[in-house]
Amino acid sequence: MYHFGDQICLFYLFFFSESSMFVSRRRWILKTCGTTTPLQCLEPLLEMAEKIAGYTDVEELFYSRKNYKRPELQVSPHRAFDEEVALLDSFFDDGRAYCLGSVNRDCWFLYTLSRGGEALQRHFGTLIQQRPVAAIAPPDPDQTIEILMTEMDPQVMAIFTKEDSMNAKEATEKSGIQNILPGMKIDDYLFAPCGYSMNGISKNGYYMTIHITPEREFSYVSFESNVAATNYGDLIARVIETFQPGKFIVTLFANKSSPAFAAARELDRAEEIGEWQRRDIQYCRFQSYDLTYAQYCKFPS
Numbered sequence: 001m002y003h004f005g006d007q008i009c010l011f012y013l014f015f016f017s018e019s020s021m022f023v024s025r026r027r028w029i030l031k032t033c034g035t036t037t038p039l040q041c042l043e044p045l046l047e048m049a050e051k052i053a054g055y056t057d058v059e060e061l062f063y064s065r066k067n068y069k070r071p072e073l074q075v076s077p078h079r080a081f082d083e084e085v086a087l088l089d090s091f092f093d094d095g096r097a098y099c100l101g102s103v104n105r106d107c108w109f110l111y112t113l114s115r116g117g118e119a120l121q122r123h124f125g126t127l128i129q130q131r132p133v134a135a136i137a138p139p140d141p142d143q144t145i146e147i148l149m150t151e152m153d154p155q156v157m158a159i160f161t162k163e164d165s166m167n168a169k170e171a172t173e174k175s176g177i178q179n180i181l182p183g184m185k186i187d188d189y190l191f192a193p194c195g196y197s198m199n200g201i202s203k204n205g206y207y208m209t210i211h212i213t214p215e216r217e218f219s220y221v222s223f224e225s226n227v228a229a230t231n232y233g234d235l236i237a238r239v240i241e242t243f244q245p246g247k248f249i250v251t252l253f254a255n256k257s258s259p260a261f262a263a264a265r266e267l268d269r270a271e272e273i274g275e276w277q278r279r280d281i282q283y284c285r286f287q288s289y290d291l292t293y294a295q296y297c298k299f300p301s
């Protein structure tokens with residue numbers, strides 16, 4: 001993390017696809033679900049960040065989501081990715097929009113901007129006597145893994161109903177969620193009649209979050225964490241063994257300082273993970289991050 005005395009004017013924004021909020025000193029992560037409109041909060045959020053914390057610029061932004069099953073049920077600006085991009089472009093003149101995966105099947109949309117320290121330099125130019133920011137400090141290690149699962153096993157999904165589990169704690173234990181990343185302090189919630197969300201944080205600053213929609217017609221589970229690893233094979237295997245999806249997407253972001261920077265190669269070698277076979281893999285190199293996208297199906301499929 002860059003730190004120039006008490007003057008910190010830039011922060012990082014991440015938007016994902018369920019309902020959680022993580023706030024740290026310079027990072028704000030929001031996940032929403034259903035027909036909520038997360039991008040509508042951009043204007044008040046940017047105003048609030050300046051007013052309360054003195055942040056005047058965004059150093060990095062990641063807005064991502066899987067393709068919707070029923071986009072026509074969404075509310076503007078979330079009916080189409082083009083619409084979301086137009087809104088984001090009205091705030092940021094240097095954002096980039098991507099679609100990874102198969103546009104006629106499973107895909108994943110990403111809008112990102114990464115100023116690679118330029119914004120920092122602009123703000124702190126005089127303070128750091130025009131020296132490149134990179135010469136002062138390399139970025140902190142940073143990585144994010146997401147696993148987005150669909151076509152879930154109905155027996156596993158039954159755990160996340162009030163019929164099968166008395167409360168969230170019982171669902172967490174019965175499903176084995178507490179063994180995915182042991183040692184996390186967990187805050188979990190079981191909805192009535194069904195549905196489950198959990199947020200976990202560890203003492204060393206890692207988080208994990210899981211959101212579960214058990215309804216058979218549109219079952220969906222998302223997992224996300226910033227835990228550092230050089231190989232995510234074991235973690236992915238634990239997640240998919242726990243939830244038994246028919247299909248899943250993995251996305252992995254890692255910056256150059258992160259031990260996960262090499263993990264893309266491990267994913268490249270993982271043509272099969274247990275009973276799941278890879279159907280797609282793509283890599284992107286952004287200014288500060290490498291991104292790996294992979295899609296797997298349970299075979300035969």
Ligand SMILES: C[S@@+](CC[C@H](N)C(=O)[O-])C[C@H]1O[C@@H](n2cnc3c(N)ncnc32)[C@H](O)[C@@H]1O
Nearest residue numbers: 019033191192194195196197211212213214215
């Ligand atoms: C995992 S929750 C989504 C996350 C949730 N919005 C949160 O705040 O953590 C989605 C599942 O919960 C169920 N659910 C039940 N009551 C809900 C409510 N009041 N809001 C959102 N989802 C609800 C949905 O039917 C679906 O299966």
